Amino acid sequence: MREEIGKIQVQVRRGGPDDGRLVDYEVPLLASQTVLDVVTWIQRNLEPALSYRFACRVGMCGSCAMTVNGRPRWTCRSHVTDVMKDGRIRIEPLRNLPVIKDLACDLSGFFDKWQRAEGAFVPTQTRKDSLAPIAPQEPARQAASAGIECINCAVCYAACDAVEQNPEYLGPAALNRAWTLVNDARDGGNRARLQAVTGPGGCQSCHSQQGCTSHCPNALNPTRSIAGLKQAAARAWLRGEL
Amino acid sequence: MLDFRLYLAQRISAMILAPLVLLHLGVMIYAVQGGLSAEEILGRTRDSLWWGSVYGLFVLAVAVHAAIGLRVIVAEWFGPGKRSLDLLMWLVMLGLLTLGGRAVYAVTLA
Structure with a gap:
């Protein structure tokens, strides 16, 4: 288990196509942690019903793209420390695509x-x-x-x-x-x-x-x-x- | 919204406009040396096939280029139907042709 080196304040877009809202979570900050790790941690520890999409976790499959602090990117290849602003991260589904639920879009x-x-x-x-x-x-x-x-x-x-x-x-x-x-x-x-x-x-x-x-x-x-x-x-x- | 022929017409009119704008600016800078007078301008342009053709082509290219460009901007900002966009485009084109054509006529043939 990697050592916790701080906390991240995370906002995640939750809800269906028409009732989207940002929900706040506090997640432990770890070394070499990706944004996908953060989403997975929230799903495993705080919000079992959180919907999102991923597969390979190494930048091969292209299924984990989300909007992170306003920019679209692969969450599996985005280190938290590179994208975090003042200890905060906002994670939303990709723009220009209909949302199915939470962070999953209809492609x-x-x-x-x-x-x-x-x-x-x-x-x-x-x-x-x-x-x-x-x-x-x-x-x-x-x-x-x-x-x-x-x-x-x-x-x-x-x-x-x-x-x-x-x-x-x-x-x-x-x-x-x-x-x-x-x-x-x-x-x-x-x-x-x-x-x-x-x-x-x-x-x-x-x-x-x-x-x-x-x-x-x-x-x-x-x-x-x-x-x-x-x-x-x-x-x-x-x-x-x- | 923007079919490919309109896109090509806008690109071709831009290619025509680029050298003409540079020529226009160059002549303006040259013409104001030693003062600017109506006589001097009309002396250069009146009965000149060259300046009549240059500014005639200029007006034509502006009318095509601006009308199609405005069509795209209006389509993206306000999203009206194709018929309204067509009408707007032709009205702008006709308006610019009329105004520009009158100006070219006034300094060359009138």
Whole structure:
């Protein structure tokens, strides 16, 4: 058992979609303690009915993202001592997503937008064909690789003011995914994809404010991906494909 | 709210405006050297195909750019329906074209 080195005053958003309120808890401060540790401590010791979501605890799965002191982040990779302000932490669910209960959000709309942005790979070959030769240094492959490490945690989506203002907007994660496929030489779905990402709420709704980029825990740059989509779509429009 | 063709129209009008604004500012600084008079300005612009074309294009680009930009701002702040947004956009565009067109006509052809 790690030694208690102080106390943290924690506020947690409790309640269903329409009756949210902040509830105060006092939690022991431990060395190397993450915000997810704090939430788990509250659930195990003070509030057994507290609902929240997590799985891997090591920054692999993307399921524990919450709003901590006003900023969206992975709670499992956020040390309390880094995010605490005057000994206090406020923990809320992710923004721009409907709350189910307490800290758990409904992410179905977020994933539906991946589908709407044609985020699924469209194969052009069969298992009988040989592997497609793709040089790692090709510019298209480099662009795809730059965005491919997204783990769908929805931190960028929660950080995006364009999503907040326009719920129809596909958002940075879905558009980043579309951009990686636009640059995938093996994919055959680009015409439909570029039509999808220029439809209602498409890439043109991005204001390049870079909330997504500054909050992405994987240090990806969705703003750059969206800018790439805008250029690719403009070229497709000139070719009469939109 | 903002379809892709409107987005492109706004980007293209911005690309036209960028050099024209710099030209406009440059001419303003040049023109005020040694005092500013109506005769001097009209002497440069009257019956000039060049200045008529430059400011004609300027007005056209401003009308397109401002009307679409205002449409986005109004949509995000007040959230009216598509029909109201279309109406607002065309009214602003027409208004800017009329005002700007009159001004260009006054200094070149009138």
